[in-house]
Amino acid sequence: MYRMFYKKTEDIIEGKLVYRQGDYSFDFIPFSTDKFDTIVGEQSTTSLLINTLQIEISIQSKRLLYIWGYCPLFNYQEADIPEIKFEDGEITLLSDAALDIGVSMNISNGLKWSLYGDKKTGWSVVTYHDKWQNSKFIRIANGCIVGLIDMQISCLCLNPDT
Numbered sequence: 001m002y003r004m005f006y007k008k009t010e011d012i013i014e015g016k017l018v019y020r021q022g023d024y025s026f027d028f029i030p031f032s033t034d035k036f037d038t039i040v041g042e043q044s045t046t047s048l049l050i051n052t053l054q055i056e057i058s059i060q061s062k063r064l065l066y067i068w069g070y071c072p073l074f075n076y077q078e079a080d081i082p083e084i085k086f087e088d089g090e091i092t093l094l095s096d097a098a099l100d101i102g103v104s105m106n107i108s109n110g111l112k113w114s115l116y117g118d119k120k121t122g123w124s125v126v127t128y129h130d131k132w133q134n135s136k137f138i139r140i141a142n143g144c145i146v147g148l149i150d151m152q153i154s155c156l157c158l159n160p161d162t
Helices: 033-040
Strands: 003-008 015-020 025-030 045-050 053-058 064-070 087-094 114-117 124-127 136-141 144-149 152-158
Touching: 003 144, 003 152, 015 064, 025 033, 033 064, 045 064, 064 087, 064 136, 064 144
Parallel strands: 087 136
Antiparallel strands: 003 087, 015 025, 025 064, 045 053, 053 064, 114 124, 124 152, 136 144, 144 152
């Protein structure tokens, strides 16, 4: 597993997470492209891959930016997802691995990541960890929360605007 570093900040990626029914996918639209471009830096972005979901990441800073990608919600397992108590923060990848534009890095490590959904709350959770609810939940962008256990990603929690 790839290790992550977390620090608390109020400077999350501001934008809107949406679910596109026709494409069966999540998409993230930043509110300010100028601010987003400043956070990304000069080397552009690539993504970390978990199943078919992608975590966009700055190549320059290795900061996780937002979550997007193909995720057919009709495949989810119905679950009562409790209120997720999160902190706003920045998560960065701790790795010397080279990141290349447009070349996703698979970080699922052969684990079985399952998709859970709660129709009442609109939350979707992708996790491999049976104790994912014990994660430290960090909101990296509006609607995009990453759960960490022992500095590793344990789950992705998504709550798109409707």
